[in-house]
Amino acid sequence: MNRINKKRKGVLSVFLSSTFRDLKDERAELLKQIGKAFEAVGMEVFIPTGEPSQKRALDELLKCDVVIFLISPYYGSNVELCVYKDSCKADCDMKTGKEKISYTWCEYRFSLAEKKPHMCYIIDETWPSRDGSPNLWKFRDEIESIEYCPRIKRDNESIQKVVEDLVSNVIKWYSEKKINLGNFVGRREELKDLFEKVGSGRCTEVSGVGGIGKTTLCELVLSLYKIFGKKIIYTGIEGTYSSGTGYEWASKILAPKHFRYLSIDDLIDCLVLPSEMKKENTESKINLILSKLNSKGIILFIDNIKADEIDESLKKLIRKGNNALRNGSILFTSKKETRLAYYRLPLDVIEENERDRLVEIIACRLGKKLNQEDAVKIGEVGEGHPVATYLLVSNLERVGISNLENFKQGLDFASDEDVQEYILRVFETSLSQDAYDFVKNISVITMFEPVDFQILNKILDKKVWGEAIDAKIMKLENDKLLWALDQFQDVIFEDVPENYCLALRYYQEKLKKEGKIEDEIKFLFCKCKTNYEENIYIRFRNLYSLIEPIEHTYELLPMLINEIIKNLEKKERAYAFFLLGDVYNKLSNYKETAENRKKAIKAYKEALKVITFERFPVQYAMIQNNLGIAYGTLAEVEDTVENCEKAIKAYNEALKVYTHNFFPMDYAMTQNNLGTAYRKLAEVKDTVENCEKAIKAFNEALKVYTPDRFPIDYAKTQNNLGTTYGTLAEVEDTVENCEKAIKAYNEALKVYTHNFFPMDYAMTQNNLGTAYRKLAEVKDTVENCEKAIKAFNEALKVYTPDRFPIDYAKTQNNLGTTYGTLAEVEDTVENCEKAIKAYNEALKVYTHNFFPMDYAMTQNNLGTAYRKLAEVKDTVENCEKAIKAYNEALKFYIPDRFPMLYAKTQNNIGAAYRTLAEVKDTAENCKKAIKAFNETLKVYIPNRFPIDYAMTQNNLGTAYNKLAEVEGKAENCENAIKAYNEALKVFTKEEFPEIYPLVVENLKNLLRFCRGDK
Incomplete structure (x- = not known):
């Protein structure tokens, strides 16, 4: 096996041997690909030394671990004189001068003699005749008599094959102990196992005690995939250390990005997804991340997940990734096995x-x-x-x-x-006692950041860090003092007051030098830990408003506030709790929504124990409004009814103080918040009543939010008002409420223009399109459909599939539905085809793995478009496409979980089979239609869904009627009569005057057929 090479730059050195002139481009590409993780060596990188070319080449080859030979139809130059004959182990007549061979041939024999693992490839193109190039063929025959040489062409596909073969062979040779890897030892089977697991998709966990080599193993596997051309996203928990026992070059080739507290939103940043995606719910975020990993074949590596601290959203991501990931994958390490991943690889000590x-x-x-x-x-x-x-x-x-x-x-x-x-x-x-105390004290600073060595040198009299450096416990890099290994920080850190004294002096000095807000926050935190003073709270309050939630320092605020609270009097403590709630509330807009909202609620409740309506009305109202916001946001992810009702209660408490006369701006803000809470509640409970309350609240807000004085707030409230009217239109006075919604959206669009507010413009145009589409179902179908289509297309000018995939898919689905409605009254073929195109665009985003419910909904819509098209064009083909789409929807619309959607889709399938029965396999397709309608009737029972029951019975009657025309006339006529009579129990002349005669006509026609009348 190879010796340890102190100068090795990577995990492995690879020598590339071939003729140069004819393979220049191929060599350049191979060296580039191999150099992504290995040290790639070839004649291009040789530094001239004045030595003979043969000696220079063989010296370099000897130091390498693996050799690749590319044998082309060009023989190249011969070595005129062997200068390596005294040390070369090859059985070669070059040593005696009896033959001359080319440089590539010489390198091949030398590799065999040195037992270098190697790979040989023959360039597959026209070769000269044996008579014309005898030496070339002698060289080729010699190689092919020893080993198999695959044929490759001069193209990128062949280059990729060589690279993939190299990686596969490296893993194989390492497991067989034929090679060693730089700065890596043991784990021969684990390397092979992990490489295969990561390559198969899903999620993989590598677990083991601290310092066991988890990160090193993962970095090696990732570097191998980097050569493959895989995109690697490397992230994890932030550390203030130089490197682990793994590769110092990993940071260069894998570019890790670490976070203080890793959340699902951080992964959105890592994957360069639009920041607007952070506003989506957790499920949508997870689907987006998994979709990006799959579509781009990305390996996401998360280092150092802590089993007891892992964010719930990350748990959901991994669990869903176990089933959804195929082309991409997630790899993560942990000290204590989380048992979240599909594949698990526990590591023990080196064998x-x-x-x-x-x-x-x-x-x-x-x-x-x-x-x-x-x-x-x-x-x-x-x-x-x-x-x-x-x-x-x-x-x-x-x-x-x-x-x-x-x-x-x-x-x-x-x-x-x-x-x-x-x-x-x-x-x-x-370490001496002084040096040991130093590393304990320094661990407080490294909890936040690497240590600025210049500042440290200035504040310390005893230069004891030298001992820590000599002991290889710490390292000095780029004027920053770091831990040599990541485990040392966790081991040495002890949360006791005396350990914060050095950090206090450090940040005091740093503030003189730089004066950053984040250093002030850290200084105050350390001050709280050592010797609390009253002015700390005052200094903090002055700083608080200057920090944005998106800044790194914001995450330190809860720690600081909790320290401050311990030292405050009752009233001041209550206000500090209010600030703490405010911090968690704002933080939840970016990270861990549910968890931070709950922390905010808890803090606000603590504040309200002291800040009461009677004693501090203004502060009371402020806290109640923020409490309402926290409950309202929490309602989006859990316990909608309960949390909406708590939000409403809190807003109404705030409005006891925030009256229109004395606090108009606060009044309007709280009324808008109240309206939003009622609107959310209306989606799941007492729709009419809660919509009316929401509308009343929004209109109260608009008494203050006028377009000339507060245009943005005016537009926001008008959009909310429009959405509420849209919800109300679903259950009563459709025309009136749709028209009111349209009016409100148009008011919002007077402010939300495409140039200045593109996102709000697109959102409102989509809402406007939805309102016109609803209106088109009951009034002026063509005109309103055209207005809806125009609005949706305006939204799509902003909602592009690369930047806003979810909004793009949603709008395309809406567009498809509108074209479907328009197809009912004009240009059926053209509009159905446009609907189909729109639905297929939506399905590029709504895949079954990541958006199963949206996928099913869109497939159902697609089926309906094909079924409509089948009535006027290519009946068989389009019916079959419709049935296929409906069956895709039924993969997710299972009767136990989604009975209504299941019934609706089964009814659609029945209708498609009934249409197909008119032109093909009448009996078979009628029977399939009957089966589907009977499945529908398992859900549409007469006492719960009388109208749907009756409609399905009418459909069932037409299917039996058609079947009776080709077989079992008596039996099927009887079944059809029974079905029509069931429908007429609901569709009475008095209650359904429009439908009643249609069913009666069906029954009359059936009876005439049964009697044999013409």
Whole structure:
């Protein structure tokens, strides 16, 4: 196996051998691809030294781990004189001067002699004749007599094949112990296993105690996929350390992006999805992320997930990804197995037969020379744990070889707690008391950020950091003091007041130098921990309004406020709770909506214990309004009715103070919020009553929000008013309420123009289109459909599929439905085809994996469009397409969970089969129609859904009627008569004067047919 190469730049060195002139482009591309993770070596990168070309090439080849040979029809130049004959192990007549061979041929024989793992490829194109190029054919025959050489062409596909073969062979050769990898030891089967798991899609978890090598293994696998051309998104929990025991080059080739607290919204940023997506609900965010991973074949790597702290939305993402991901995948590490992933790979210590190499690699990396006895002893005590071995090697002189056994006493490296105890024992023994106290104190600063060495040097008299650096516990990089390994921060940090003193001095000095708000927040936090003073609260209140929720520092505010609260009097504590609630409320707009809203609610309730209506009315109203906002947002994700009602109660409490006369702006704001809460409640309970209350509240807000004084608030409230009228139009006075909705939306659009408010413009145009579409169902169908189509197309000028896929799909679906309605009254073929086109556009986003319900809805709509088209064009083809679409919908509309949608779709399938029966396989398709209508009637029972029941019975009657024309006349006539009579029990002459005669006519025609009348 290969020796340890101190100068290696990557995990592996690959030598590319071929003729140069004719393969220049192919070589350049291969070296580029291989160089994404490996060190790629070829004649292009040789630095001239004045040595003979043969010696230069073979010297470089000897240092490499793997060789790739590209054999082309061009022979190349011969080596005139072998200058390597004394050290070359090849059985070659070049040494005696009896033959001359080309440079590529020489490199091939040399690789065989050195037993270098290699790959050979023959360029598949026209070769010269054997007589014309005897040496070329002799070289080719020699290679092909030894090994199989695949044929490749001069194209990108062939280049990709070589790259994929290289990666596959590297994994194979490593598992077979034919090669070693730079700064990586053991894990031969785990590497192969993890590579296969990640490549198969889904989600994979790599778990194990801290410092066991989880990240290193994952980085290696990711680097291999990087060569494949896979896009890697590498993220995780922020750390203030140099690197783990893994690859220092990983940050260069994989570009990790870390966060202090990783959330679903951070992943939206990592995947460069539009920031507007953060406003979507959790389910939509998850679907978008998974869709992006699948469509682009992305591997998402999340390092260091903590089982007891993982965000609920991330849990849902992983669980859904287990089934939904195929082309993309999610890989994550954890100290304690979360059992969330489809694939799991627990890691133990490095196997015993690899531990000598582990010690050797670490010693080489640290520049340490160990004798054999010490190396063996360290391997035994470290037991294959990378961090434990690292600490022993780096601190051998301080600890002493005789004391090594004591460190391990009573500890088990399979336990994370024991690993941490071991690290502490090494720290205590390796460092003086001053240096040990220093690393404990510095851990407070590194909790927030890397340490500015210049500031540290200025505030400390004792320069004890040198000990920590010498002990390889810390590192100095780019004037920043960092932990050498990520485990050290968690091990050494202790939340006690004395440890914050150094941090306090550090931030005090940093504020003199830079004066950033975030440093002021950190300073105040440390001050609270050490010696609280009354002016801390005052300083914080002055800073609070200057920080935006999107800033990194905002996440530190809850920690600071909670520290402040511990030291405040009753009234001040109540106001601080109000600020805490405000922080969580604003934070929830960006991260962990439900969790932060609940924290906000809890904080507001604490504040209201002191800030009462009688004693502090203005502050009381302010808190109640914010409490209402928290409940209202929480209602979007859970317990809609309960949380909407709590929001309404809170807003009404605020309005006891915020009257129109004394607080007009606050009055209008709270009335708008109140209207929004009633509107949300109306979607699930007492629609008419709650819509009317919402409309009343919005109109109250508009008494203040006039278009000339407050145009944006005016437009927002008009849009809310329009949406409420639209909801009300679903249940009563459709024409009147649709017209009122349209009027409100048009008012909003006087402010929301395309140039200045594109997102609001698109949203309102979509709403306007929906209102016109509803109106078209009952009045002026053509005119209102055309207005709806115009509005939807205006929305689509903003809602493009790449930037706003969900809104794009939603609007396309609306557009399709409108064309479908228009097709009922004019240009059926043209409008049906436009509807079909729109639905298919929506289905590019609404895939069954990520948006199952939207997928099913759109498939149902698509089926209806095909069924309408089938009535006038290509009946068989379009009916079959309709049936296919309906069956796609039924994959998700299962009767137990969605009985109404199931029944509606079954009824549609029955209608499609009934239409198909007119032109093809009458008996068979009638029977399928009857089966579908009977499935529908399992849901549409007469006492609960009388109208739907009657309509389906009428449809069932027509299917039996048609079947009776081709078979079982008596029986099927009887069934048809029974079905029509069932329909007439509901469709009476008095209650349904328009439908009654149609059913009666069907029955009369049936009876004439049954009697044999013409």
